[in-house]
Amino acid sequence: MSADKIKHSEDVSASLKNKFVQLIVKKPENLKNDFLSGLTVALALVPEAIAFAFVAGVHPKVGLYAAFMMGLLASIFGGRPGMITGATGAVAVIFAPLVYKVMEMSKSQGMTFDAAMDNALNYLFAAVILMGMIQIICGILKLGKFIRLVPHPVMLGFVNGLAIIIFKAQFSQFTMGGELLPSPQLMTMCGLIALTMGVSVFLPKLTKAIPATLAGIVLSTVIGYFLNEANPGLVRTVLDFVQDQDKSITTIAAGLPSFRIPYVPFTMDAFTFILPYAVLAAAVGLIESLMTLQLVDELTDTRGKGNRECIGQGIGNFVNGFFGGMGGCAMIGQSMINIRGGGRGRFSGITAAILLLLFVLFGAPLIEMIPLGALVGVMFMVVIGTFEWSSLRLFKKIPMSDLFVIILVSVVTILTDLAVAVAVGIIVSALVFAWEHGKTMHAKREDKKEGTFYELEGPLFFGSVTSFKDLFEFKEDKEHVYIDFDNSKVWDHSGIEALQNITERYEQVGKKLHLLNLSKDCQLLLDKASNIVELSVIDDLSTHIADDRLDD
Template identity: 30%
Template structure:
């Protein structure tokens, strides 16, 4: 039974003034760190800047109140930029709201059905592949603003190839002022950690470059520097509730992208919580965390927000600055709310080129190029999954990448499992191993003439179901009894049962009796439920090879007597 246990309520039982002061300091700093990222992620996703902050406020508050981690900080992240931008292009803002709502309900269902631990088993090459692919996509989407390219009123296409073609076509329109603003932003972000560990480089870059851009526009005639205010009308007020119309056609069309939002949100939030556990020594509740993420993604879009999840960078900032409990995350949301209400109009002066620099650094940090390079030395199957997911993410979109990446990973996994299952045949002697405590004794028993013993070592599922047929084709002589030794078969699936039934029917037509040996209780129960024991007869399901050999001798005698 699922138990919803938010960490907040447990942490408040022994809450102290000292803990509050630590949470207060961490919450203020994380709120300041989150500000430029929320604005940048909102704009890069194709919505207005305050939508990013609204997401950080509402989702950050809900995830801290209901989450399963003490230090998790939630909000918009770079991983969602690509998919949000694509949804808005194809379905508009109402489509984004609907898809996020659906994803939220999916996340809640994942938590209620205790799928939190299963999400962690998604292959690492897939995670690195789509994360690196997203990083490349984010980087390329910022090239236009970074260099101040003039597209002559032509809309920037969503797909990677068309976007690059447009960039090359317009590269002659590079603006020196925007390029210098981008370069200056990158420089400040890179060098700022040497002088300040508390104040994020992105915030320093935004403040200084905004002032410089304003002075250049006013006194140096740099009118080509584009700012947020040139493109967006900023609404520095609390948003109103908006419920989108949800028809069956919308649900059907948006279901795949909603599924990707849910999977991506689950992976990123649980990955962030796991990383945090490794630093703090705490242990998060995966299923409670998923429910909290789901609630956040149900509520946030109703107020114009975008998809949210746990953010690794902000969570680590929270830990490094003394955050102890979810109160720090709540304070971070309050700080952002105050900024939205009282300081948001100043955001109109922020240069787009500066935000491009911030997002380029985010993309670089997301790229995990060192990990990507290391994975290229792994087995070919892992490399295939990595490159497939990466290229599909970059060239097509995240929906296709995750679907085909998971499919390829599953197929390769099944291939590996199938390769570990060994099927061998014996006609003269069968080897036995007796457990005599610390010592093992090996012995062999003779197989009667006219009997074949097939040893199955590993799971009997659809990956190896046809291997018997292939093996039997190579054997020219037909026996009178076939013994399937299944002591090392941990489970059997429906395809395995069907294959076993087909083998029994084929053998029956050829007047060959099938005997099972050493069937483990769980497999025996599965065969009984499928009705296989009625075909073969309970007397032909033997507890071990000794009994199976004796049964085969009895069958041979009965067949010999029947021919006389």
């Protein structure tokens, strides 16, 4: 890549970062902002936690307990103030097969449904404990710092992919029993969505005393209450969503989480059964948490502590397993709600967690009447604020390889999961970097008494063959031409063929090529190809040319 292209790419990246930071109005850290923002987050956490509990195949209270404990402990012990942690879909999807397999195994042994579910929860909680231990170890080993190595295009792809996932997830709220809502309910829901979004957009222009999203939720809830009083069932609520999943559930109210040691056979078979789930969940949880940490860093122009965040996430999951929670990780959607609402300190996450528990203990009737339209409107605003819209204007402004990585990571995030997407993005970025920096070779040319010398810089492989062939001045060089490989290396058969090609071209003009300072492995490579290529290799320039390999 040329210096001009590199500089242009860096300028575009800097411009993107500046635009990214400008998405959020900077607010100083204070308790009022943290409390009000935490309240907004707590309201949005309830249906999310319930939905992810159903994804994992467990009771809603398992998701609600997880959201409370993860949010509280990660806020206290984690490395990123202002970031929200709770029960997440990424972790729920990983643990769902574990719950299903244990359920099937238990029922095949003659257990009742309740007994099979209890057995599945034991395995789930044991896996969550192991997940937390792995994350704590990662933090102690200081592996969190490696998130800083994630290229910016991968970060953009991650953000865009998650924004699309959040957007798609909201469409389930427009259905009931797998079918689209009846027209009156659908139109009412769309109206409440528009109202919530409108308040979120225009209220900050009038006052910033309270978070606009909180005001939107409150106003939509009041209107929804009176609409339901006049026409019961017109406005779909949080309780309606829960009962769509399980008719037997009449309330989200629950008691305090209680300490419980998961009963799992203390055998190697049991350990190897839960280990893959725990490792994958730990990896996905840390990747999503550290990527969200990096995003919040950019939005707030501050710097979190990745290794401490690993430990904080691990403590949260470790405790989850002993108190009946399904575990989780950082949540980009709720973190964006918190940041947009002015939450900057640890108190915002602590407030969200404690208020969530209070809702479950004492305020369930109030939470259950919140219209789904209000919460969908909030999440739509999260999508708008999360998606990096400027990335749509990057065509021909950044290298095509970077644009490809952005699109690739976004697509893989949507189709598979975050861990795979980030891994793919990093690998592709590394390969592109290696290709761009390896395909161009340089050489210092110098005429001496013995002949013309070329001192190579860079690897000779399939990607740099064209650049290598353009280095030589076949007609102007002296009779004997020497290529010094002291700062270069032949890597593959394409490199050998390139050497043979320029040897033949020098022979055509009556000149002879010699290779200097080849490493032992390069000489071995040439020896193995001696039946298809013939080159002059000199180990010691003081030796007469007639003593080299070609003239033996």
